Amino acid sequence: MKKMVFGAAVAAAVMAGLSGAAVAKDSYRFVIVPKVVHPWFDLVNDGAMEAAAYLKETAGVDVEVEYLAPQTASVVEQNQILERAIATRPDGIAIDLLDASANKPVLEEAQQAGVKLAAFDSVPPDGMVFTAIGNDFCEQAKLASERLVELLGGKGKVAIMQGVPTAPNHNIRYECHKEVFASYPDIELVAEGIDNDDIETAQKQAATIMQSNPDLGGWVACDAAGPIGIGQAIKEAGLEGKVQMVGLDNLPDMITLVEEGVADSSSSTRPQIQGFYSVMMLYDGANGIVTPKTVDTGILLISKDNLEGELR
Incomplete structure (x- = not known):
């Protein structure tokens, strides 16, 4: 570092x-x-x-x-x-x-x-x-959600990967993601995953959610593992550029997803x-x-x- x-x-x-x-x-x-x-x-x-x-x-x-x-x-x-x-x-x-x-x-x-x-x-x-x-965990989530809404042109179906639901920071981000999406009438929150801060779990849940929602527009996440798993699922399904993602944090794998264009961006803690x-x-x-x-x-x-x- x-x-x-x-x-x-x-x-x-x-x-x-x-x-x-x-x-x-x-x-x-x-x-x-x-x-x-x-x-x-x-x-x-x-x-x-x-x-x-x-x-x-x-x-x-x-x-x-x-x-x-x-x-x-x-x-x-x-x-x-x-x-x-x-x-x-x-x-x-x-x-x-x-x-x-x-x-x-x-x-x-x-x-x-x-x-x-x-x-x-x-x-x-x-x-x-x-x-x-x-x-400010809420501001961090809102920054990501607003960017995703902008990428989708203000309309489309979205999903949230929650992380650990009982964790204070993950829960704050989750509620603030939902608050942003609820403020846009043409944005529909159609699915939520719980990965418990585990990349493999996030990948499996994201793959299942995208199979069930073939018209999904994009993703946000509440933990650092979530977007990496989501990114892996997007790549495996060949959905780069079709399913948008604004990630979370600055792990090397997250940076690589941004470099590759699998993720548009990441709202990162330090x-x-x-x-x-x-x-x-x-x-x-x-x-x-x-x-x-x-x-x-x-x-x-x-x-x-x-x-x-x-x-x-």
């Missing part, structure tokens, strides 16, 4: 973290808990490791980042990982929630144990207060930066600094003409 360069504002935040604590420690351990084993979360971990190196260089502290990913998108497995992590008393845990209500009791247990929390690519459960690092700021917020929190409610990392609109993405 490209090395991220952070300026004086971040350096100042580091020093603020040091000066805000009564006694600064020489070392910290932070745990990153994603939704599932997935290439997108590998990029988050890359950013977290860069933050650890940055803190070592600028603040002279050792930061260990422990990355603990569920093998499947199971809230039971994710909560078990959380329980085990809490028992080891880390300085902080950053999590991408699979189910806010089901995760909440374990996250409350973490706070009661004095473990600092942050959410990345998600939002805290109702009634809990800790920093959320990510982007996973590396989310990982970086997750560690930074946990570090400040562990040093007694009041952290912001949200850190908005922005949205990139990636198109064939701009594969680096335009920040929105």
Whole structure:
């Protein structure tokens, strides 16, 4: 990945973290808990490791980042990982929630144990207060849906791949996709898939939906796996240019689909930066600094003409 360069504002935040604590420690351990084993979360971990190196260089502290990913998108497995992590008393845990209500009791247990929390690519459960690092999920979905509607000339049949329905960010995107489509009288939402953040599942569901709806005009998705699976199904059916897709996120396979013209574009989060700021917020929190409610990392609109993405 490209090395991220952070300026004086971040350096100042580091020093603020040091000066805000009564006694600064020489070392910290932070745990990153994603939704599932997935290439997108590998990029988050890359950013977290860069933050650890940055803190070592600028603040002279050792930061260990422990990355603990569920093998499947199971809230039971994710909560078990959380329980085990809490028992080891880390300085902080950053999590991408699979189910806010089901995760909440374990996250409350973490706070009661004095473990600092942050959410990345998600939002805290109702009634809990800790920093959320990510982007405006609704705006991200609307950006994609509006672009798809434009590609279809304001009329046609569309489908949504939901991701993990209980995941806060996926559900927010889903509802906002539907809101956009409902505002256009000549756009008909005819099908929805649930891929549970798995590319193979997304491919199979997309293939089935397109067979059942041969006049389908286009797709949007609520997770990073969805559009890759959809793109594979479009290619296998020979529907490039006939079924439109506006994807999600910036995984290499997603970029390739844009390059090939299988996807028109992608409405992307910035996973590396989310990982970086997750560690930074946990570090400040562990040093007694009041952290912001949200850190908005922005949205990139990636198109064939701009594969680096335009920040929105």
